[in-house]
Structure formats: structure tokens, C-alpha cells
Amino acid sequence: MQRATERLAWVVVMQRAAKHDSPPHYLTPLTTMQRRHFLQSSALASTLLLVPRFLRALDRPEARLAARLRDAPGGEPRRLIVVQLGGGNDGLNTLVPFRNDLYFQARPTLALRSTDGLLPLSDELALHPAMKGLKDLFDQGQVAIANAVGYPNPDRSHFRAMDIWQTGSGAERTLSTGWLGRYLDSTCAAPGRPAAPAYQALELDDTLSLALKGARRTGLALRDPAKLHQLTQSRYLSRLSQESAAAPAVSEVDYLYKTLADAASSAEYLYEKTKAHPLGAGTYPQSAFGKSLKTTAELITSGVESRVYYLALSGFDTHVGQLGRQAQLLGELSAGLSALAADLRQAGEWVNTLVLVFSEFGRRVGQNASNGTDHGTANNVLLLSGGLRRAGLLNQPASLALADLDQGDLRYQLDFRSLYASVLADWLGADDQLVLGPGVEKLVGLV
Amino acid sequence: MTTQRQLQHLYWRAGFGPRPQDVAAGGRVADAWRQLWQDARAYAPITLPAAALEEPQGALLATLGAPASTSPPSPAPLKAAGMVTDVAADMAATMAGAPTMGVPGAPVAMLPPRSALRLGRTGLPQLRRADLTPEQRKQQNQARREAFIGISTAWMDLMSDGAGALREKVALFWHGHFACRVREPADSLRLLNTIRERALGRFQDLLLAVSQEPAMLRFLNNQQNRKQHPNENFAREVMELFTLGRGNYSETDVKEAARAFTGWSADAGGNFRFREREHDAGPKTLLGQTGPWDGQAALRILLEQPAAATFLTTKVYRFFVSDQPDPARIAPLAAAFRASGYDIGDLLTRVFTAPWFYEPAGMGALVKSPVALVAGLRRTLNLRVTNERLLLDYQKALGQTLFMPPNVAGWPGGRAWIDSSSLLLRLQLPGILFKNNDFTLRLKDDDDVLPQVGGRARQLRAGLATRLPLVPLQALLGATPTPEQPRRLAAFLLQAPIRPENLALVEEAATHALTPETRLRTTLVSLLSLPEYQLC
Numbered sequence: 001m002q003r004a005t006e007r008l009a010w011v012v013v014m015q016r017a018a019k020h021d022s023p024p025h026y027l028t029p030l031t032t033m034q035r036r037h038f039l040q041s042s043a044l045a046s047t048l049l050l051v052p053r054f055l056r057a058l059d060r061p062e063a064r065l066a067a068r069l070r071d072a073p074g075g076e077p078r079r080l081i082v083v084q085l086g087g088g089n090d091g092l093n094t095l096v097p098f099r100n101d102l103y104f105q106a107r108p109t110l111a112l113r114s115t116d117g118l119l120p121l122s123d124e125l126a127l128h129p130a131m132k133g134l135k136d137l138f139d140q141g142q143v144a145i146a147n148a149v150g151y152p153n154p155d156r157s158h159f160r161a162m163d164i165w166q167t168g169s170g171a172e173r174t175l176s177t178g179w180l181g182r183y184l185d186s187t188c189a190a191p192g193r194p195a196a197p198a199y200q201a202l203e204l205d206d207t208l209s210l211a212l213k214g215a216r217r218t219g220l221a222l223r224d225p226a227k228l229h230q231l232t233q234s235r236y237l238s239r240l241s242q243e244s245a246a247a248p249a250v251s252e253v254d255y256l257y258k259t260l261a262d263a264a265s266s267a268e269y270l271y272e273k274t275k276a277h278p279l280g281a282g283t284y285p286q287s288a289f290g291k292s293l294k295t296t297a298e299l300i301t302s303g304v305e306s307r308v309y310y311l312a313l314s315g316f317d318t319h320v321g322q323l324g325r326q327a328q329l330l331g332e333l334s335a336g337l338s339a340l341a342a343d344l345r346q347a348g349e350w351v352n353t354l355v356l357v358f359s360e361f362g363r364r365v366g367q368n369a370s371n372g373t374d375h376g377t378a379n380n381v382l383l384l385s386g387g388l389r390r391a392g393l394l395n396q397p398a399s400l401a402l403a404d405l406d407q408g409d410l411r412y413q414l415d416f417r418s419l420y421a422s423v424l425a426d427w428l429g430a431d432d433q434l435v436l437g438p439g440v441e442k443l444v445g446l447v
Numbered sequence: 448m449t450t451q452r453q454l455q456h457l458y459w460r461a462g463f464g465p466r467p468q469d470v471a472a473g474g475r476v477a478d479a480w481r482q483l484w485q486d487a488r489a490y491a492p493i494t495l496p497a498a499a500l501e502e503p504q505g506a507l508l509a510t511l512g513a514p515a516s517t518s519p520p521s522p523a524p525l526k527a528a529g530m531v532t533d534v535a536a537d538m539a540a541t542m543a544g545a546p547t548m549g550v551p552g553a554p555v556a557m558l559p560p561r562s563a564l565r566l567g568r569t570g571l572p573q574l575r576r577a578d579l580t581p582e583q584r585k586q587q588n589q590a591r592r593e594a595f596i597g598i599s600t601a602w603m604d605l606m607s608d609g610a611g612a613l614r615e616k617v618a619l620f621w622h623g624h625f626a627c628r629v630r631e632p633a634d635s636l637r638l639l640n641t642i643r644e645r646a647l648g649r650f651q652d653l654l655l656a657v658s659q660e661p662a663m664l665r666f667l668n669n670q671q672n673r674k675q676h677p678n679e680n681f682a683r684e685v686m687e688l689f690t691l692g693r694g695n696y697s698e699t700d701v702k703e704a705a706r707a708f709t710g711w712s713a714d715a716g717g718n719f720r721f722r723e724r725e726h727d728a729g730p731k732t733l734l735g736q737t738g739p740w741d742g743q744a745a746l747r748i749l750l751e752q753p754a755a756a757t758f759l760t761t762k763v764y765r766f767f768v769s770d771q772p773d774p775a776r777i778a779p780l781a782a783a784f785r786a787s788g789y790d791i792g793d794l795l796t797r798v799f800t801a802p803w804f805y806e807p808a809g810m811g812a813l814v815k816s817p818v819a820l821v822a823g824l825r826r827t828l829n830l831r832v833t834n835e836r837l838l839l840d841y842q843k844a845l846g847q848t849l850f851m852p853p854n855v856a857g858w859p860g861g862r863a864w865i866d867s868s869s870l871l872l873r874l875q876l877p878g879i880l881f882k883n884n885d886f887t888l889r890l891k892d893d894d895d896v897l898p899q900v901g902g903r904a905r906q907l908r909a910g911l912a913t914r915l916p917l918v919p920l921q922a923l924l925g926a927t928p929t930p931e932q933p934r935r936l937a938a939f940l941l942q943a944p945i946r947p948e949n950l951a952l953v954e955e956a957a958t959h960a961l962t963p964e965t966r967l968r969t970t971l972v973s974l975l976s977l978p979e980y981q982l983c
Contacts, residue, residue: 086892159628163854176859198867206889207844208868210853221868223889231871236976239952252770252812253943255862256870256978263867288889314892320581370581 087317130331133338148398150378150412181214204292229271282339350386462612594632607825623857650789661713770861811943817845877975
């Protein structure tokens, strides 16, 4: 972290200057004057400056209304699957600017070429050769790619950057709740709606990420519904957790029992639903990630009503010997998502499912001396669904020209919170301001 | 009249729980508090063998040739073996500031030249981390991971077994208050000892010492805070997180404080250094006071604000008393804290001897942190564990790794420790420890300080089994008749009153036992596996 910040000294100074005008704490609303001033004074901090006009919501009320009116087709509830690529995936070798000389200059031994089997998406950009499945989905109009996604004053520490993406805080603030956790909070805040059960958001793991922890509601972590069920049904635990999950928790001990009851009833629900799940057609990679995707597909096709699924694929921290490792991981990602799409399509659920793939940062433009890349900044984000309103490449890739780089790193063009806001409002039908705070512009007509 | 529960309440909140011998004798809480204070007065630093904190690259220069940054990337990366070049000449060149070569035409070539070597802690030149070979980096990570495990283990031992539990509990509070994550174990250990030494003294001494710790200066980027280019990060966090809290200063105050802290830095040997040439000696106006303030003056001005006492006392209250701050209790405590010259011991004495502290509603109403849960198990049951490394992993799965706070704000604490997954893991721990229950657990790979080799998820497996010594508990039970034993043990182990139906369940579980020993063991594990045990 220290090295990165030294390198960044002048940027930090510059952005600190801009910071005075940037949005304060997310709970503090901006006045119109402040907002206008902010947009004028700090081009760097504007979230949507370089995003095509068609995607910009600005303040057109009719656009917002249109988005609200278009609810889920057939009244089916929509769900979101978040795939977290841990370690910092190299976006430049995922979506390759294969006609850009600067790319080849910066990466003498790592650059991927047409002869390597790149999968072109446009005249300028091609997918990594290992991502055949994703390319097919792209060709079917079921993938949207946002380029140069990031945030002001980017942090190059894995931990802090992941914290920023999981909480939706930006670099200047720390939040103790996750963005999807606050989504859960927002759904139980709505009057007349019953409190969301823990299974409303599932993480396919043994422990729960901050992303799924709200102030009042949290998601549920599980790797296997049967195993979780077995645990909560153990002779001792099952007899303890008789508390009603719906009872208000006043004391701390009530809160613990309520959490336990919630876990037990969620485990029961998930187990009963998936006991006789239909067999999927997709072939998943033989890996923990492949297994998580397969379980996700089984949960969905069994009719489980969870709104959010959270999965992680780690190992992208390719400081050394990047080519083989990244190819293997991206192959796993692509094949896995392809299998998931096939299973969900067959069950008629692909149109109700949105997959968001992100990594905590991209990597430096120039390769290092170990045939790897070091921590960078802006990166691409993938959206996959059978129900995308706009597919394809959403915006131009970041410029690689030296003058446009931020000390050797890509400059962000699109704030990741704009993507979150669009997904929350237009896909999950949530109140994005309640979750992310005011001042985050949405992309219209995306999902 | 002090009840056993009140006595235990004090031991849990001011330390890591009572040992059977602490409650066997009874006594008044005021006396117990005096004793806790006496026992915590002695301070001894945590030390590790020097070798454990040394960077393994100390001797590399003898075998390694040109640092990687001076050679263009090539398909064959540097190999340590067989590359002997004129190191001295190379060093002389790089240290004299001779430009290093980059990749022609690549953006990296435009980075400012830097010396390939840095002075290590021992005063010997070392390679920069970025220039290590993959194998060397792996070695370095491994060595650092071992050192952090060593420090964490030593500290957990003091919490679990030491006489000075109060000092360690208060140090754990400050460890979260002064949240800091750095890669170098030696710097982390130094900061910890600084905190432990001053944990019970005057806050201004603690604040100044922590603010001048190399780990903190690095973590909050004060190395980059220079007269010509101020970096506000350090000043901002000192005000927002260490002293005043948000809303009690302006952006201008942050800028002015940042100027006061210019020049606060650390040398290569890990010692504080004031770099006068980098310091902005001009007049500054901080919170209404104008003068040529330096860092020390800035800290003094911050602590002169009444808001500082309220902010700090509220944090103390939330950690030691209740997650729900009560302004009516906090206001007089804060006023006294300020009047005492920020005497931490005085504040703690006021808290732990206040009648309201021992009201029933406040007892058993705080969620134990993972560290307090594990240290408490060890302390109250007199456990001798042989597999502390696995316990540290289990703590990580529960959401708390010492020296790795989630961000600058530290661990949020309270109910934030609990979600359905972490609660289920907590409830399984006694069975894993004392019944050798089978389990596997995937740990998240979210560690930038000590990344896992290959970056793949780590599995935590069974192997935690620990012998549960019954003698101290049998002594506690004395002549308690068998049917009464579960209730008696519950009164010792649980601060939240056990629900009648759960007591019945615990009693029933014990009836199947064939011997008095297994009956006692079964009762203990049943009680420790209750949600009530998560509270103190």
C-alpha cells in the first residue's frame, strides 16, 4: 500500500483539493447548488462524464418513471447474482484492446494477440481466448460490458479496495454495512412488507461477506443446503431454536435466538425446496466455484425465492506468471457462467436473472518484470442476463495514452455506484438512494 | 451486597472472564476491582526472538545479482541461484540516484527513477519487495505470517492466562480504536507494545506515542505529508477516529492540522523521525487557535475540545458497558475524564465502580468479540491449548483477526459480530474443542497483508480438540448435589440468565452420561454451546 501511495502522491493532493466539493457523507443530502458546483468543479469526480448519453439518467423524471413501470416480466421476482473476482483481475487481458499499439508496448510478453485465439467483440476489443462461453452469450445479446469502472482516489490495497466495493463507500469514507445488506434493510423498511428472511440473500461460502451485512438484516452463508439443514437440525440446536424469527428482538439474547431461528427456518426452507431439484443440463467446472454456481442454479430452478446470490472466485492476484493462471481462472469463470445460463434458460429463469461480475481493481497497464502485473485501478464490469435492455459494449475503453493515465494506471470513467444504483432501482425495484445515499447517478435503459 | 453474577460481570467486562478461583472466595466488587488494577500495573513488552522479526532477505545480497527493476522484463525471470554480480557497484549506482532503465516505450518507463535497494531495519541494504523473485516473496510472506501468528499467540496467551487481564482488555480496546494494518510484523509489534504500556495511563501520552509510531504514520500516509504537498489522511483520521469524531471540526481544521503534522515520519530502522525540512513552520489556525503549531501542539489543541472527552468516553462506554450509549451516564464521565487530565485509569474506575454498572439489565447484554470469546473460554476453564494457530483461524472465520482490523474505523463490535453463519460457527466451537467434532471450514482469502500462496481459499479442518480440565470446576462445585450441578455451572458460565427450557435441555442431556465425569463434561459443553454463552 505504501509504495502505491507514494507513487500517487500528486494525484492524492489533486483529489484532496477536489474533495472539498465532492459529496460528503452519503447520508447528507446535497443541495442543488452544491451538486451543480460539484459537477462543474470536479470533472474527475463526475460519475458519468464519459458514459454515452443514452445511458445517462440525469434528472429526467420520465426516464425514471419508465424504469419503474417496467417491472419484472410476468410478475416474476428478479434476482441478482454477484460474482466477485478476488485478487484484482487484469481487465486489460480480459477485454483486450487488440488493435492498440500502446497495449503491446506496455506488455511485451503478456499482450494477447489475434493469433492467440482472441475472441473479437468489436473492431477494437476482444475477449480472452479462454472465454468462449462468454463470447457466445455476448453474441446472443446477453452480456453487457462496462469499461473503466472505478471511483475517485482509488485504493490499491486488496483489502481496502474490496471493502470499498462491498460497502459502496468510495475511498473517502468507511462504512460498516454492505451495499446488499443495506438493500436487505431497505426491503424490511417498507411499510406493509414482512421482514425479509435471511435466505433473501445467500452467499455460497462458509462465512458471510460484509457486502451482505446490513444494520438490521444480514444474508445467509451456505455451501450446501443439505449440510446447513443437517447442522441446524442437530439434536441440541434444533431444540434450542424455537423462537419465532418474526418476534422483535429487544435484548441481545433475543437477538441471538432470533438469528438462530432465522437460520434454522431458512435452512429448512432451502432444504425442502431443493430436496428434489430438477437436474440441470449445464456442465460446470470441477472446482469450488463451479460447485457454487451449480448449487446456485439448483436453488434457483428449485423455486427458491432468494433475491441475491453472492459468489467468489479468487486467485487473480497475478504478480507473477500471469498468462497461465489468468487463462485458467477466466476459463473457469466463462465455462461456469455459460453452464449457469444454460440451466437457467432451460428453466425459464435466465430472463429473471442478472449476473454482475466485478473485481476490486484492475491491474497496471505496464507489466512487471515477473511476467505479471501489479495492482491497478479501473476495470471492466460484466453484466449477464437473458433480460438485458442494453447489451454489448456500454462505453469506450479507457485510453492507454500516457497523458491519459494516472501514473501508469487507467482512469475511471464510470463510478461503480452508478451500476449498483441501476441494478438496485431498475432490476431489484429497490430504493437506490436509501441504499447508496443521494448523488449517485443511474444508468437508464440498462437492466 | 455483591452477588456472584456482579463479580463475574466485572471480570468479564474488565478482563476475559472469571476463573473458578476468582469467584470461589466471593468478596465485594470494589475489592475485586482494586485487585484487578493492582495485578495489571506491571507491564512487560511482548517480545519475539529477533530472528522471527527479521526479513529473510537480509542475506540475499550475497547471492543475488542485479535487482529486477534494472533489467527489462524477459521471458526468463531472475533466478537467485548462480547470479553473482558486482553488488557493491550496482548499489553505489542506484543509491547515487542513477536512473534505472525501464521497458522502452512502456508507461512504466515514465515512472520516476528510484533506488533499487532500501536500508533495512538492521541498517543493511535490502531489496525492495517489488524486486524480489516470486520465491523470495513467498518466503517473505511466510516469514511475516509466522511472525504475526507468533505475536497474536503471545498476546492471546496474556489475555487467557496472565494476571494482567485488565491491561490486555483495555489494550484490545485501544487496538481497535487505533486501528492499523501494516505488512511488517516488527512495526505492528512495536505499536502493540506502545499501546499496552500506556493503555491505563494518560490518554494524551498514549495518543502522542501512537501517533508517532512508524506503523501508524505509514498506514495513514504521513510519510507523504510534506510542507509543499500536504497529505491530509493522517490529520483527518486523528481527528475523526482518534479524538473528536465527525462533526466536531471543519475541513479547514483538517488542512491546518495536516500542516502541523508535516515532517512527522519514520526512518528505515522503524523509529520516529521529525524531518524539519519537510515541516511547515508557518502559523496555522486550528479549532480557533492560531500559532506556529507542530504535531504535538495540534494534539494538545484537539484534546482541549470538550468533544474529545465525550467522543472517547462514548467509545469506552460502548466497549465496556453497553452497545447502546446512554448520554445521561456518559456526560458526567466525560466531564470527569477531561477534568482528570484524561486519566484512563480514573475513567475506568468510575465506570467499574458505578452502581449502574452492576444493574441486572446491563449484565449479559454485550456480544463477546471473537477474541473475548476464545480468550474467555481459555481463561474461565483453565484451558491449555496446543493448537493456537487453528484457534486463530477460527477467530478469523468469526470475523476478528488481531492486527488486521477491517478498516481504519476498527471492528464495529456489538451485534455486528453476529450473523446466522457466525452464530452457528460460535455454537459449534465447544463441540469442536471438547468433543472433537468433525468440521471443515473454508476461510476467505481477503488478506492483502499475508496473501495465501496461489490465492486459493484455505480450508480449516478438525484438529482443535483440547482437553477440558475438570478439577477447577469440580472445586467450584464442591458438594453441590448432582441434580443442582447444571444450575450451578450455568451461574458460573453464563452472564445472561439461562432460559428454563434450556436448563431443562442441558439437564436432560446430562442424564445419559454414565460417569460423573462424563456428566460434568456433557453439561459443560451443552452450556457453552448456548446462545447465552455468546454474551457477557
